Amino acid sequence: MKKIYLILLAAIGLTMTSCLMEEKELFDQTPAERMEAYLEGYRTLLASSEGGWLLQYYPEENQSYGGYTYVLQFTKDSVTAYFQLAADTEVPVSSLYKMTPDDGPVLTFDTYNEYIHYFATPSVSDYEAMHGDYEFRIVGKNSDETEIYMKGKRTNNDYTLVKFTGNPAEYFNKSNEIQAGMAAPAYEMVMGEDTTSCSLSGNIFEYTYNVYTTEDTTAVSGSVAFCYTPEGVDFYTPVEINGVEYTGLVYNAEEGTLGTADGKIVINQVIPPLNQLFLLGNWFIKYSTLGAYAKPYFDMVKQGEDAIGEELQFAFIGSMLYPGHFGFQFISSGYGGSLDFNYALEGEDTITLQFAMAGAGDGVWYHNNANFAYALFPFGYSSPRTFVLTADDNKNPSQITMTEVGNTRNTITLFAAQIAYPFDN
Numbered sequence: 001m002k003k004i005y006l007i008l009l010a011a012i013g014l015t016m017t018s019c020l021m022e023e024k025e026l027f028d029q030t031p032a033e034r035m036e037a038y039l040e041g042y043r044t045l046l047a048s049s050e051g052g053w054l055l056q057y058y059p060e061e062n063q064s065y066g067g068y069t070y071v072l073q074f075t076k077d078s079v080t081a082y083f084q085l086a087a088d089t090e091v092p093v094s095s096l097y098k099m100t101p102d103d104g105p106v107l108t109f110d111t112y113n114e115y116i117h118y119f120a121t122p123s124v125s126d127y128e129a130m131h132g133d134y135e136f137r138i139v140g141k142n143s144d145e146t147e148i149y150m151k152g153k154r155t156n157n158d159y160t161l162v163k164f165t166g167n168p169a170e171y172f173n174k175s176n177e178i179q180a181g182m183a184a185p186a187y188e189m190v191m192g193e194d195t196t197s198c199s200l201s202g203n204i205f206e207y208t209y210n211v212y213t214t215e216d217t218t219a220v221s222g223s224v225a226f227c228y229t230p231e232g233v234d235f236y237t238p239v240e241i242n243g244v245e246y247t248g249l250v251y252n253a254e255e256g257t258l259g260t261a262d263g264k265i266v267i268n269q270v271i272p273p274l275n276q277l278f279l280l281g282n283w284f285i286k287y288s289t290l291g292a293y294a295k296p297y298f299d300m301v302k303q304g305e306d307a308i309g310e311e312l313q314f315a316f317i318g319s320m321l322y323p324g325h326f327g328f329q330f331i332s333s334g335y336g337g338s339l340d341f342n343y344a345l346e347g348e349d350t351i352t353l354q355f356a357m358a359g360a361g362d363g364v365w366y367h368n369n370a371n372f373a374y375a376l377f378p379f380g381y382s383s384p385r386t387f388v389l390t391a392d393d394n395k396n397p398s399q400i401t402m403t404e405v406g407n408t409r410n411t412i413t414l415f416a417a418q419i420a421y422p423f424d425n
Contacts, residue, residue, distance in 0.1 A: 066203020282318030304371025337363030
């Protein structure tokens with residue numbers, strides 16, 4: 001018995017020695033050395049993907065600007081960024097990055113990159129920028145190392161780097177084609193027998209649907225930011241609608257719709273008549289596209305501007321500056337105003353305008369003191385004028401031409417894109 005007892009003790013001693021050796025090896029490094037090894041592991045992982053990593057990016061703490069995509073290709077110390085909003089999606093921008101220990105491992109893009117810092121770069125008009133992240137806490141990765149999970153240091157938003165194997169430009173171009181294909185002034189959501197309002201504006205899906213009980217009907221509303229993809233849209237977080245959870249929508253190119261994969265929800269575009277689109281938009285004036293009838297009147301406006309030492313910065317027909325005041329709106333050397341129109345619609349493409357003898361902001365002052373009354377004459381001043389509207393695209397026009405009925409010399413082409421300094425264009 002004594003022999004067996006000694007053998008057991010020897011075996012236990014060997015086991016304890018082995019455990020102690022393992023613990024010694026595990027804790028042989030300092031915390032700083034262990035962190036550096038951890039960071040080096042992620043540097044190696046980032047650089048290991050030849051095609052880079054897809055990042056669906058959401059600026060601002062509440063994702064209020066919607067989502068946009070990047071493809072980031074890493075070496076051990078540099079990053080090459082492709083960006084969905086780039087003027088040329090085939091052209092990347094490169095810069096440096098670091099993996100740093102800062103309350104845990106952090107991926108930081110510490111040198112300026114016009115793509116990566118797009119949402120974090122202040123401007124004169126927006127000194128806080130769009131609250132974009134450029135430092136990300138590493139949270140972890142999945143088991144096959146195809147996803148890296150992060151949180152934005154500024155926003156605390158959740159981000160995932162997904163291993164990417166395609167062509168960045170093709171990915172963005174297909175995504176942008178779907179966005180362009182779904183561009184519309186309004187949308188509706190169809191769920192079985194129900195049709196309710198929704199919006200896709202600014203890459204944010206806002207929706208309302210009805211919940212029916214035996215007692216009553218309740219309208220439920222919600223919103224979620226999303227990114228366009230080559231298949232449709234991905235939501236920032238899953239959305240529950242009528243008891244079903246959805247992570248995104250699928251694009252149907254033939255129908256021009258977005259919908260859930262189960263077919264229970266369809267998002268349709270709603271295209272109003274052109275004259276209603278005209279009222280909903282802001283249509284910028286360019287002197288060079290005024291007709292022969294309108295130009296002499298705007299020459300008088302220019303004389304009025306010169307006389308008071310100012311310059312017309314923007315002029316448009318719409319209500320952007322003063323909501324609820326549809327009319328001729330403008331900014332002159334920093335001063336804004338509106339001179340309002342009464343209007344009447346006929347059919348789908350005809351509108352009648354007449355000055356309402358009212359305005360907002362500094363509109364009336366410029367009317368009385370800087371010849372701005374002349375800007376209204378081609379559109380309808382003391383007498384109404386009726387125009388037929390034509391557009392380059394009735395669904396999503398970039399320009400609309402107004403032609404006065406009975407006076408073809410009074411033809412005015414207006415633009416959806418902002419035109420700065422209209423007398424110079």
